[in-house]
Amino acid sequence: MSTDNTILSGLETIVEKLFSMLTIRGFLFLLTLTLFLTAWNRGIALIYGLLFFLIATLIISLVVARLLTRQITAQRFYPPVAYEGKEFTIRYELVNRGRFACQLLELTDSLPFLVEALRDEMLLVETLAGTRSIARAVIADWRGVHTPGAIQLASGWPFGLFRSEKTIDADGSTVLVYPSTFTLDRLPFTGASNFWHDGLVTDNRKGGQDLFIGIRDYRRGDNRKNIHWALSARHGELMVKEYESISRTEICILLDLHAAGNPGEGKHAPLEYAIKIAASVASFALREGYFISLYGAGKKELAIESGSGMAWMDKISHALALVQADGNEPYASFVNRELNLRGNRRIFLLFDHQGKSLQPATMGLADDQVMLVRFDTKTFQQMLPDKTKLAKDNSLMIHCGDNLEEKVRSWTMC
Numbered sequence: 001m002s003t004d005n006t007i008l009s010g011l012e013t014i015v016e017k018l019f020s021m022l023t024i025r026g027f028l029f030l031l032t033l034t035l036f037l038t039a040w041n042r043g044i045a046l047i048y049g050l051l052f053f054l055i056a057t058l059i060i061s062l063v064v065a066r067l068l069t070r071q072i073t074a075q076r077f078y079p080p081v082a083y084e085g086k087e088f089t090i091r092y093e094l095v096n097r098g099r100f101a102c103q104l105l106e107l108t109d110s111l112p113f114l115v116e117a118l119r120d121e122m123l124l125v126e127t128l129a130g131t132r133s134i135a136r137a138v139i140a141d142w143r144g145v146h147t148p149g150a151i152q153l154a155s156g157w158p159f160g161l162f163r164s165e166k167t168i169d170a171d172g173s174t175v176l177v178y179p180s181t182f183t184l185d186r187l188p189f190t191g192a193s194n195f196w197h198d199g200l201v202t203d204n205r206k207g208g209q210d211l212f213i214g215i216r217d218y219r220r221g222d223n224r225k226n227i228h229w230a231l232s233a234r235h236g237e238l239m240v241k242e243y244e245s246i247s248r249t250e251i252c253i254l255l256d257l258h259a260a261g262n263p264g265e266g267k268h269a270p271l272e273y274a275i276k277i278a279a280s281v282a283s284f285a286l287r288e289g290y291f292i293s294l295y296g297a298g299k300k301e302l303a304i305e306s307g308s309g310m311a312w313m314d315k316i317s318h319a320l321a322l323v324q325a326d327g328n329e330p331y332a333s334f335v336n337r338e339l340n341l342r343g344n345r346r347i348f349l350l351f352d353h354q355g356k357s358l359q360p361a362t363m364g365l366a367d368d369q370v371m372l373v374r375f376d377t378k379t380f381q382q383m384l385p386d387k388t389k390l391a392k393d394n395s396l397m398i399h400c401g402d403n404l405e406e407k408v409r410s411w412t413m414c
Contacts, residue, residue: 032058058161065155065164069105071098072128074151074168076109082140084180092134092151094125101129103157110149113177115141142267143179143275143321147172178317179275182405184284187251188371188394188412214242250291250306251371252342253278253349254335255323257298261353262325264380268400270353271325276404277373281349282316293346294319297334298327332358339363347371352395355386367394374398 032054039047075093082088090109096102105125112119123136151168215228218238231239255274256262262271282292286308294316296302304319329337335350335358344365352358352374360370372395378386379400396411398404 029058057159061159061161064158065162068096068098068100068102068157069153069155069164069166072096072102072105072153072166074107074153076148076151076171078148078175080174081176081178082113083178084140084143086180087137087139090136090138092123092136094128094132094134096128096130096132101127102155103127104155105157106152106154107134108152108154110151111138111146112148113140113142113144113146113175114138140175140177143177143272145322146175146177148175176318176321178321179279181276181280181283182408184280184409184412186412187281187285188396188408215239216242250293250346251281251285251349252306252338252346253282253292253294254338254351255294255296255302256331256334256351256353257296257302257323257325257327258329258331258334258353259326261331263353263377264400268380269325270351270375270377270380270398271323273375273398273402273404274351274353274373275320275323277351277408278349279317279320280404280408281371283313286310286313286316292316295338296323296327297329297337298323298325336363339365344369349373351375353377355397370394372396376400 032051035047035051035054038044039051073095077091077093079088090111092107092109094105094107103126105128107123107125108120109123110120114121118138123134125132125134148170150170153166153168154163156163215231216239218227218232218240222240226240226242228239228241255278256271262269264270264272266272278294282294286292287310289308291306291308292304292312293306294302294304302319302323304315307315327334331351331353335348344363347369348360348365349371350358350360350373352372355374355377358372358374360372361367372393374395374397376386376397376399378384382400385399396407398407
């Protein structure tokens with residue numbers, strides 16, 4: 001019985017190989033060989049004519065395809081910075097230096113920042129004569145620094161019997177993809193922490209307090225609410241009241257860049273989720289007038305000092321696009337080091353990649369000083385969720401595959 005099965009399996013393999021060879025080109029080769037043998041035995045002139053016609057067709061198909069693709073060059077142009085989840089345009093400049101137009105040219109570009117199904121998507125150029133520019137709209141799928149690969153050109157014209165390919169090597173340029181953000185209406189804390197630090201006080205008011213320091217000439221861009229109308233009328237020119245901020249709210253974001261503490265793969269890893277949450281909190285806070293700082297203990301130390309205004313968001317986004325989980329210092333040790341170095345007179349955004357290991361109260365942080373995001377490690381390792389209960393606190397638990405916008409927005413409403 002086993003012998004019969006072996007024979008049947010061998011026959012099936014042979015049949016599959018025969019069917020795989022039944023292409024148009026294979027059929028023409030077989031027909032050419034048949035005509036040659038027939039003409040050799042019979043000596044019929046018509047069969048010789050058909051034989052020469054088939055041979056000429058095969059030769060022309062091979063030669064023309066190779067000659068046409070050899071004369072074609074391609075360049076790729078794209079912005080140096082893109083945003084995850086947002087559309088941008090890649091432009092291709094194709095040049096045919098040959099005398100004849102190339103038909104049905106296939107262009108395949110390797111773009112690592114796209115979703116996997118579209119990374120090697122093929123573009124079809126029906127006719128290329130001279131120079132042609134092609135625009136392609138794409139959506140960046142993953143934050144980070146990406147180096148596009150080589151461009152592949154291919155054509156089977158004129159008869160599709162032979163396929164000629166040409167590789168245009170990558171130029172080494174990169175695309176920096178900033179992390180995506182989602183909309184927030186408020187931040188997940190309500191109290192005020194009134195601790196003085198270096199002449200500053202942190203509170204839950206977005207702008208802090210201002211101290212009047214004098215009068216000066218009006219400058220373009222000054223707030224019209226600060227114009228001193230009485231003095232302006234007296235001097236015949238606009239004068240404004242100048243203030244100095246004596247208090248501010250600073251949100252300090254501490255990322256976990258410990259290499260051993262980032263389970264999961266690709267986009268589905270705690271750090272990737274943490275970066276989206278951090279970028280969204282920073283974007284909202286900066287729009288509302290808060291100050292933001294960002295730190296992490298990776299292979300290269302991440303240190304973005306406190307700053308405000310939407311121009312600061314570009315610096316934060318740039319840093320978040322580049323970070324990797326490649327550090328050696330455990331997160332708890334890093335947080336303690338930062339607290340000792342910078343003090344705890346801030347509001348901290350913390351991320352517990354291990355789910356339930358970080359306890360801010362033991363670090364001297366009050367509830368209204370901490371926004372803590374925890375991650376269910378088991379779900380990122382494709383295991384069943386962790387059902388053990390956590391002592392009640394104000395933290396947010398994230399599972400692999402969660403809708404971050406829904407989870408964070410519901411957290412901020414609590």
